[in-house]
Amino acid sequence: MLDIQNLQVCVADKPIIKGLSLQVPAGEVHAIMGPNGAGKSTLSYTLAGRNGYEVSGGSATLNGEDLLALDASARAARGVFLSFQYPLEIPGVPALTFVRTAMNAQRKARGEPEISAPDFLKRARAVAASLKMDMNMLKRGLNVGFSGGEKKRMEIFQMAMLEPRLLILDETDSGLDIDALKIVSEGVNALRAPDRAMLVITHYQRLLDYIRPDRVHVLAAGRIVASGGPELAQQLEREGYEKYETAA
Amino acid sequence: MADIDTIQTVEALAGDKYVHGFVTDIEQEFAAKGLNTDVIRFISAKKNEPDWMLQWRLDAYERWLVMDEPDWAKVSYPRIDYQDLYYYAAPKQKDGPKSLDEVDPELLDTYKKLGIPLREQEVLAGVQGAPRYAVDAVFDSVSVVTTFKAELAKVGVIFCPLSEAVRDYPDLVRQYLGSVVPVSDNYFACLNSAVFSEGSFVYVPPGVRCPMELSTYFRINALNTGQFERTLIIADKGSYVSYLEGCTAPMRDENQLHAAVVELIVLDDAEIKYSTVQNWYPGDADGKGGIYNFVTKRADCRGDRSKVSWTQVETGSAITWKYPSCVLRGADSMGEFYSIAITNGRQQADTGTKMIHLGAGSTSRIIAKGISAGRSSSTYRGLVSVHPKARGARNFTQCDSLLIGKTCAAHTVPYIEARNASAQLEHEATTTRLSEDQLFYVMQRGLSQEEAVQLLVNGFVKDVLQELPMEFAVEAQKLVAVSLEGSVG
């Protein structure tokens, strides 16, 4: 499904991703862990198509299609969704309006009809309920004045509404309290499907107790330096990244 | 039929930036070029004015001759040669139209293209999905037709071209004309007083709630011709009226002058809601052509508990110089100003409001949103003045500027004079640049860059857009989007 080969990315002329290869087959959840500044967010921005993230080598394909040739909105229409480490505030645009506009833009790009207002609202209600979110929150300006944890939950709300194929979660757990972590993880788990792939970026083993990964990768200094099963995360929790930093 | 028209209009909006830029090919009659007493007499005669009106004009002209053009606004333009303009242009026709059937089909076609509903029957029958509002259609210096006059007359509302009111309701006009904006108030208002051509007159009798939206649609067509709109609206005790002004012009390489005066009089417990969707031709990307829009708009809240609300969406014009104001004379009177000013290309806008608090307990509220893109410049200039007798006056001002790109500029110039210690004045101002981060966030969810800008801008102006009457809010939202097309990337 997601296939990254020898990817090299520069930000502001500085090489950050330095030959990264990674495959996430459909139906699988892969976790990425790694020290601060290793390039985890850079990888997710690059996959999502952010300007200024210059790919100087390698490839990234989703179901065989070259992602790197598409702009951000076209990638979204193909099913790429990034849950941001730092979600943005959009004043004056209620979350419901925002998601509906996004959904219809994606549908239009795929040649599908728009969703009707009642259908949309029905789904929004159901998703909000499953994430234990108050509908009033969805009627305020998106993320404006929201707490860090509320913003993260709003990201998962959007993700569940838009039903993407490739789900990239950049530190979704940071800022969430214990109960919220549980609710959000359940929301993410509910999205597991044979035709979906997930990349879960996190610093903490705890999240992986809830979202059980098929594989765990260590990203250090712009490369994947180790890969393994869920036990790798436990080992990192005990030992830290020291040995990888010297290795990289 | 109309649905197809509407779709085509929307499609046209998406493709071309300024869609109202066509010229109507019609035979027109002009006054001699230049400005002198003969030209003023000509205009007055064309309108069959009584002698007092002519004298009023001539007096204004005398005063204008010794005035200087103001230079304090943050706009720059080459000197206007006032002798190189026409001050009157009108489609050739016999003595003013009596019914729609007598109006030149070319003109009817023009309004059809502009989407202005002139046929009452169709409007009433809901044909064309036309919104139900009355229109006074002004073409250069004359009114082509005014709809729903008879229906409005049934409840005592007078809605007609000002030139008609001068003849038919001289007492009302003499009592109120120039009573809010005195003849020599400022250079452009004084010029307007001498040569004003057409605008609308509205009188709403005591206790009457005007049963429909009223609107005047101004179209500049003729080359090298100034348009001098003059509008006078009186809301008598306990009455209410909502009025909208729309404007467009052809794309021409020459600059054109529009110098308007609008006077509103609001008596006890009455309310006027005045909205403007200003879409004059802004000139091309290099700043060639476009309308010079020098406008004096003022409301006099004479009565106790009277209320005026100005809402403006300013997207057009090469230069906008405009400060819709409220003189809050009555006790507990209330003034509001909601504004969206968008500049792109090389447009320059210097706009804002004045809230003059004279009455005890008077309140005012200002929400101004400026959006600048391209190489344009936008200035908010506002005055809140509280006089000694205005005990307990209150004002809230919020001015937000949004910058798109790195070559535009925004300025905020608030003046505050409080001469009563009990006044409560609040002022908030923000300037933000449309951020790459926000754009990426929105595009990551599936919106194209153009759609992302639109969404962010709509969020920014929402507080003001929702003040517009329903009939016009959608139109205004589209206009906002079109005005900013291609401003990013």
Ligand SMILES: Nc1ncnc2c1ncn2[C@@H]1O[C@H](COP(=O)(O)OP(=O)(O)OP(=O)(O)O)[C@@H](O)[C@H]1O
């Ligand atoms: N615009 C930029 N200009 C210069 N350097 C940048 C820029 N953006 C990111 N970097 C650098 O790229 C490196 C990787 O940053 P990135 O945000 O991808 O790290 P991360 O692995 O997500 O870290 P964290 O765990 O703290 O979120 C860092 O050294 C960072 O300083």
Ligand SMILES: [Mg+2]
């Ligand atoms: Mg990061």
